[in-house]
Amino acid sequence: MRIDCPLCGARDRREFYYKGAALVRPAVDAGPAAWDDYVHLRENPAGRTRDLWQHDAGCGSWLVVTRDTVTHAVHGVELAADFAKGVGA
Structure with missing residues (x-):
């Protein structure tokens, strides 16, 4: 699998570290249920x-x-960073 880094171009997936699903983090003041869903x-x-x-x-x-x-x-x-701002959403 090749991933096309926006800054470096196409690279083999072995150059990348997989973190998990890209989720939008709840607001700091979100209730316990929202944080439980996000974490677990x-x-x-x-x-x-x-x-x-x-x-x-x-x-990096x-x-x-x-x-x-x-x-x-x-x-x-x-x-x-663009995803978090909603640029790519």
């Missing part, structure tokens, strides 16, 4: 997901990678 509840879908990866052996950027867990096809990559 995860889905394991077959198909398209958005995952958080770090280009560990490259520029955190990326949101949209990929298919069945085919391993990468459908999009964006900087995590």
Whole structure:
């Protein structure tokens, strides 16, 4: 699988560190239920997901990678900072 880093270009996935699902963090004042869901509840879908990866052996950027867990096809990559601001949402 190759990931197209927005800063470095296409690279082998072994240059990247997989962190998990790219989730929007609840507000600081969110209730216990929202934080419990964020920390403990995860889905394991077959198909398209958005995952958080770090280009560990490259520029060090955190990326949101949209990929298919069945085919391993990468459908999009964006900087995590842009994702958090809602630029790529």
